[in-house]
Each structure stands twice: as C-alpha cells, then as structure tokens.
Amino acid sequence: MTEAPPPKEPNRVIASLARDQVNLDLKTVDLCFLAGLYLRADKAALASFEEDVLIDMFEQICDVVEPGADNPRKRATHAIQRLREQRMLARVDGAGIVRTGDYALTTLAAAVIKYFLTDEALTRESLTLLTATLSAQLAEVLAAAKRSEDTDSWRSKVSGPLRVTVSELVSGIERRQRGLDAQQEEVQGEIAKLLQSDWFSAVDRCQLLLDTTTSTLNELNEILLRDTHHFVALLLEIQGLATEAENSEAEETVQRVIEHVDRIAAWGSARQQAWSEYYQYIHRYLRDVVRLDPDRALSQRLRDQAAAWPTFKFFLLVADASPIRLLRALEARVERPPVARPHTEREADPEWVEPENVHADIEALVTRAIDEGASTLAEVSTRVLPNMPESLHYVAVGRVADAVARLAQVHGEHERAWAPVLSRIEVEDWTVERKDVQ
Amino acid sequence: MSRTSFHTLEEALDDEHYPEVDLALRRGRHIGRDDGTMYEYLVDAQALLEEFYRRFGCELIQQSDGYFYLLPSGDRLGRRQLSAGEMLVGQMLALLYLDPASLQQGGTVSREAPLERLSALLSTDTLVRTIAPRNVRKGKYDERIAAEAVRTKVGDALRRLADLGFVDLLDDTRLRLRPALMRFAEPVRGLGEPGAALERLVRVGEVALDEGEPASEEDSNLDEEPTP
Numbered sequence: 001m002t003e004a005p006p007p008k009e010p011n012r013v014i015a016s017l018a019r020d021q022v023n024l025d026l027k028t029v030d031l032c033f034l035a036g037l038y039l040r041a042d043k044a045a046l047a048s049f050e051e052d053v054l055i056d057m058f059e060q061i062c063d064v065v066e067p068g069a070d071n072p073r074k075r076a077t078h079a080i081q082r083l084r085e086q087r088m089l090a091r092v093d094g095a096g097i098v099r100t101g102d103y104a105l106t107t108l109a110a111a112v113i114k115y116f117l118t119d120e121a122l123t124r125e126s127l128t129l130l131t132a133t134l135s136a137q138l139a140e141v142l143a144a145a146k147r148s149e150d151t152d153s154w155r156s157k158v159s160g161p162l163r164v165t166v167s168e169l170v171s172g173i174e175r176r177q178r179g180l181d182a183q184q185e186e187v188q189g190e191i192a193k194l195l196q197s198d199w200f201s202a203v204d205r206c207q208l209l210l211d212t213t214t215s216t217l218n219e220l221n222e223i224l225l226r227d228t229h230h231f232v233a234l235l236l237e238i239q240g241l242a243t244e245a246e247n248s249e250a251e252e253t254v255q256r257v258i259e260h261v262d263r264i265a266a267w268g269s270a271r272q273q274a275w276s277e278y279y280q281y282i283h284r285y286l287r288d289v290v291r292l293d294p295d296r297a298l299s300q301r302l303r304d305q306a307a308a309w310p311t312f313k314f315f316l317l318v319a320d321a322s323p324i325r326l327l328r329a330l331e332a333r334v335e336r337p338p339v340a341r342p343h344t345e346r347e348a349d350p351e352w353v354e355p356e357n358v359h360a361d362i363e364a365l366v367t368r369a370i371d372e373g374a375s376t377l378a379e380v381s382t383r384v385l386p387n388m389p390e391s392l393h394y395v396a397v398g399r400v401a402d403a404v405a406r407l408a409q410v411h412g413e414h415e416r417a418w419a420p421v422l423s424r425i426e427v428e429d430w431t432v433e434r435k436d437v438q
Numbered sequence: 439m440s441r442t443s444f445h446t447l448e449e450a451l452d453d454e455h456y457p458e459v460d461l462a463l464r465r466g467r468h469i470g471r472d473d474g475t476m477y478e479y480l481v482d483a484q485a486l487l488e489e490f491y492r493r494f495g496c497e498l499i500q501q502s503d504g505y506f507y508l509l510p511s512g513d514r515l516g517r518r519q520l521s522a523g524e525m526l527v528g529q530m531l532a533l534l535y536l537d538p539a540s541l542q543q544g545g546t547v548s549r550e551a552p553l554e555r556l557s558a559l560l561s562t563d564t565l566v567r568t569i570a571p572r573n574v575r576k577g578k579y580d581e582r583i584a585a586e587a588v589r590t591k592v593g594d595a596l597r598r599l600a601d602l603g604f605v606d607l608l609d610d611t612r613l614r615l616r617p618a619l620m621r622f623a624e625p626v627r628g629l630g631e632p633g634a635a636l637e638r639l640v641r642v643g644e645v646a647l648d649e650g651e652p653a654s655e656e657d658s659n660l661d662e663e664p665t666p
Contacts, residue, residue: 042521050602127539144565188541188542188543188544189542191538191541191542192538192539192540192541192542192626193537195541196538196539199538220439223547270649277544278544281541281544282544284471284504284542284617285518285541286543288502288503288504288617288620289536291603297629298536298626298627299533299536299537301626301632302529302532302533302536302561302622303631304626305529305534305623305625305626306526306529306530306533306559306560307559307560309522309525309526309560309568310564310568313522313525313647313649314525314622314625314636314639314640314645314646315519315520315525315645315646315647315648315649316519316520316521316525316528316644317510317517317518317519317520317644317645317646318466318507318508318509318517318518318519318520319463319464319466319496319507319508319509319515319516319517319641320465320516320518321465321466321515321516322516322519323465339558358447363572365450367525375469385529422614423499
C-alpha cells in the first residue's frame with residue numbers, strides 16, 4: 001500500500017504549469033483525427049495503432065474535413081508530430097528508429113474526445129442511479145470504518161474507497177451537471193432562434209422548452225437536496241469514527257468528499273435560481289411583447305421612429321423632486337495661523353580659533369627629517385606623520401612627497417617598490433639625498 | 439414583509455417599504471417586477487397611494503408591462519424631461535429589449551450595444567449634432583473629438599437611465615434591460631398615426647415636444663475645444 005499523495009497546492013500547480021508553458025492548439029482536423037482513432041480503438045478493442053494505420057486514418061479524415069488537400073501523407077506526418085508534442089499521442093513501442101512505431105491515445109486525448117462524443121447531461125435516471133450507487137458505497141465504507149482497527153485497514157477499507165470509488169461517483173454527477181449546463185445554454189439559444197425566425201408561431205414551442213427544462217431542474221434539485229443530505233450524514237459519521245480512531249488521513253479524505261458533495265448541492269440551488277430568473281424574463285417577454293405584437297410590427301415602427309429623430313422629437317417627462325437639503329451646523333470660522341518660524345538673529349559673531357599650521361609645518365618637518373639622515377621617502381614620511389593628527393595622514397603624505405621633491409634630490413627606480421609608512425599607508429618609494437651633498 | 443392589502447392610508451404609509459418606494463418614485467425611478475417587494479408593495483397599496491400622490495399634483499401610473507412611476511402634472515413636485523441623448527439611447531435600448539436575440543442572455547446586453555445600434559441607424563453627423571451639440575462650432579467639428587464626446591455622452595445617458603429604472607447596470611460591461619423601456623415606444627405602440635399618439639401623450643403630460651434646457655451636469659464635460 002502506498003502513502004496517500006499530499007494535496008497539491010493550487011499556487012504550486014499553476015506555477016509549474018506556467019513554467020512548463022503548457023498549451024493546447026488543436027485544429028478541427030486534429031480533433032477529427034483523434035475522434036476517428038478513439039472510435040476505432042473502441043470498436044476494435046485496440047490498445048495501440050501502427051503508424052500505417054494512423055496515416056490511413058488521417059487520410060480518411062482529410063477526405064472529409066479538407067477534401068482536395070495536397071499531399072495528405074505529408075500532412076499526416078506533421079499532424080502525428082504535432083499531436084505527440086502536445087501529449088495527445090504517445091509512442092508505446094521501444095523500437096526507436098529500428099522500425100515504424102506503435103502509438104496510443106493518451107488520457108488527455110481520450111478526455112478531450114470524450115467531451116465531444118459523449119452526451120453526459122444529468123437526467124433523472126442517471127442521477128438516481130448515481131446517487132443510489134453512491135449511497136450503497138458510502139454505507140459499505142461506513143461499515144468498514146466501524147470494523148477497522150489498525151491504520152492499514154483504515155487506509156485500504158476507508159480512505160482508499162473514499163478517494164477512488166466515491167470521488168469518481170461524485171465527479172460523475174458533477175460532470176453530468178456541467179453537461180446539463182451546456183444543455184440549458186442550448187435551450188436558451190434555441191428559444192432566441194425560434195422567436196427570431198417564427199415569432200408568434202414559436203410561442204408554444206418556447207413555452208414547452210421552458211416548462212420541460214424547468215421540470216427537469218426541479219426534479220433534479222429535489223433528488224440532490226434529499227440525497228446530498230443523506231450523503232453528508234453518512235460522511236459525518238465516518239469522519240466521527242476517524243476522529244475517534246485518531247486517523248487524520250481518513251478525516252481529511254472524508255472532509256474533501258464532504259466539500260465535493262456540498263458543491264454538488266450548491267449547484268442545484270444556484271441553477272434553479274438562475275433558471276427561475278430566466279424563466280420569468282422569457283415568460284414576461286412572451287406575454288408582454290410577442291403576444292401583444294403578433295405581427296412583429298412594433299420593432300419596425302420603433303426603428304422608424306428613432307431614425308426620424310431630428311424631425312420627430314419628443315422627450316419623456318419624469319419626476320425629479322430635489323433632495324432634501326441638509327444645512328450644515330454653524331461653526332465659528334477658524335483662523336489658521338500662517339506658517340512661520342520665530343524671529344531670531346541667524347548671523348553668528350566671528351570667534352577666535354587656533355591657527356591651523358599643520359600643512360605649513362610640513363616643509364620644516366621634512367627638512368629636519370632629511371637633515372637627520374632619512375634616505376627614502378618612506379623614511380621621511382614615517383618621521384613627519386606622527387607630528388600630525390591621524391585624520392590628516394592620508395592628505396599629508398602627498399604634501400610630504402611634494403616637499404621632498406622640492407627640497408631634496410630624489411631618485412626613483414623604473415619599477416618603484418611600495419614601502420610601508422606607519423601602519424596604514426604605503427608609498428611608492430624614492431631614494432632621497434640632500435641637495436648640498438652633490 | 440408587506441401584507442396582501444392595506445385598508446387605510448395610514449397602514450400603507452406605516453409599511454417598512456414606504457420610505458424607500460416614495461423616495462425612488464419622487465426621484466423619477468420606474469419600479470418594476472424586478473424590484474421584488476417594492477413592486478409588490480405598490481401593487482398592494484396602489485389604490486391608496488394614487489389618491490395620496492394626487493394631492494401632490496402627481497399621478498401614480500401603472501403600466502400593463504409591469505411597472506409603476508410617478509408623473510407630476512403640476513408644479514408641486516419637481517419634474518424634468520430627458521435629454522435628446524437619453525431619448526435616443528432609450529429608444530435603442532427599447533429596440534434591444536424587443537429583439538429576441540437578447541433573450542439568449544436573459545435580457546442582458548453589452549454597454550456598447552445601444553451605441554452600435556445608434557450608429558447603424560443614424561448618420562455620424564446627426565449623432566454628433568444631437569448628442570454632443572457643444573462639439574459643433576460654426577457647423578464643423580473634429581470627428582475624433584466628437585466621437586469621443588458621443589461615447590462619453592452615451593455612457594452618461596446609460597447611467598441616468600439606470601437611475602430612473604430603465605436598465606440595471608450589472609458591471610462595467612453589461613446591463614440588463616427592464617420593461618420600463620417600453621415607455622420610449624409609446625408613440626408607436628398603437629396602430630394609429632404616431633403623430634396623433636404623440637399629441638395624446640403630450641396632453642396627458644407623459645412627454646414634451648420642446649427640447650428643454652439641458653441639465654447642468656450634462657454640460658460639464660462638453661467644453662473640449664475642437665481642433666481647427
């Protein structure tokens with residue numbers, strides 16, 4: 001038995017889909033080709049198709065969809081490649097380039113084609129059958145939950161069936177609900193078309209369509225309301241047992257199924273509400289517009305009226321009572337002081353400060369260092385800098401070099417070596433001689 | 439909840455719906471079946487409220503299409519006439535209401551639909567001169583600026599018609615058509631001559647024939663100079 005897969009976070013799933021740049025681009029001929037393969041596999045119980053069969057099928061489809069198209073064989077090759085890239089067809093043999101391959105429809109292709117081929121709208125019969133099966137299945141799971149004593153049996157007898165069988169059945173109902181949604185949309189389109197083409201003579205047919213759909217929805221909703229209530233009761237009982245057994249995995253699985261069932265029940269009431277609004281609107285339209293204007297003359301007369309606007313003007317009158325005027329409470333006007341800062345003498349008197357002779361002293365210090373026998377720039381700098389504050393050392397070292405160059409004879413190698421001065425400075429060194437020595 | 443009927447005016451005015459209904463009617467709103475309990479209240483209290491509003495010089499009108507509105511006949515209660523732009527947009531909305539194609543979406547259409555109809559029915563010149571006359575200087579106008587002004591004016595008209603209960607604005611793109619739009623088709627609803635029907639409507643105070651002073655808020659955004 002394997003561990004239940006952790007629930008996927010929507011953000012992660014979406015991010016990974018975006019990262020993989022998934023997309024589907026299926027043309028009519030592609031869908032027809034896939035449908036042809038699907039039906040053939042179904043009829044002949046085929047698990048896979050040889051490449052020649054694929055090409056034959058594509059050519060047949062091409063004859064129907066795009067008769068007269070050039071070079072169908074080449075188009076088949078492109079179509080197969082396109083469908084493989086989109087994970088609709090998978091090569092299932094391992095022969096590589098040794099021989100032509102065998103191909104099978106993927107689950108993605110099967111799902112897409114099923115959507116177009118199967119008529120899975122919810123009907124009273126299908127819903128009753130599904131809910132009865134689901135009810136029996138849940139009763140079995142409940143009985144198993146009562147018997148389960150260890151983690152393994154909870155997993156195999158409760159969580160597993162809930163995750164697979166029950167979820168499949170609930171998804172089956174949901175899928176058929178979507179089918180019924182599509183049917184309703186078709187009915188709405190059909191009513192509009194009927195009135196567009198037949199106007200007054202279409203009233204009875206429209207009424208029939210409305211009534212049939214309404215009664216179908218009512219029946220389905222009744223079944224859903226009754227049965228979902230029963231399902232939730234059973235599921236809550238299973239969840240209670242899981243809580244007692246401290247089996248969090250089963251608890252979470254039951255919770256997910258309960259949410260799924262709630263969604264199904266919510267669908268019923270939401271659709272009934274929406275349909276009720278639509279029904280009322282159409283009913284009023286049939287009564288107030290179509291029946292009162294059996295020749296459909298009003299639209300034309302209204303169009304003529306609007307088209308003649310500059311010469312046939314009129315203006316509807318409507319009530320327009322002015323709103324009650326609320327007077328504001330009396331309040332003294334507040335004088336806001338102008339933005340200002342206090343007057344003060346901002347010109348400060350000059351002060352006596354100590355003279356700054358540091359830089360002026362450099363020449364004297366350099367002369368003394370040279371006189372005392374310093375023979376390199378680094379040596380002169382090392383003697384001069386300690387007489388100054390540390391914050392000025394970096395600036396002063398340049399002035400020392402300048403003074404040395406002016407006051408003494410200096411020599412530099414082509415590749416001048418770096419020599420340390422105190423702890424934090426290095427200079428490119430010169431040799432220094434007193435000028436009077438020469 | 440409103441009761442099925444009221445025996446006295448006091449009972450009718452004491453109902454929880456009265457203040458909301460009264461304010462809406464006095465502001466020119468058309469209250470229809472879509473308004474739920476407000477409409478039911480009016481149906482229940484109709485006989486009493488008709489007398490009540492008559493004392494203010496107004497008629498509480500109920501139309502067979504299923505809506506009520508207040509029609510002032512004297513000067514006691516303020517009244518206004520719709521602008522030319524509102525009238526044209528209203529007639530296009532009425533056309534859409536009658537069109538079975540709008541049934542597919544349960545009577546909802548896009549906000550662009552009335553302008554599409556208008557531009558198919560009337561020339562650009564007529565539209566500009568009727569809906570955005572301020573953009574016309576010495577008989578000329580810049581087409582791009584005038585088109586922008588027409589779009590703005592149609593949007594304004596839709597908002598005002600929504601305030602009056604002719605349509606419901608659902609979101610930024612769609613609106614729902616309401617039966618009160620049939621007021622725009624009143625002159626041509628009968629089989630008789632539209633001119634005669636119009637005379638009757640003027641007589642009962644439903645419509646005016648002279649273009650009145652445009653509403654002040656309507657003019658606020660029209661002073662854009664056309665480029666020479």
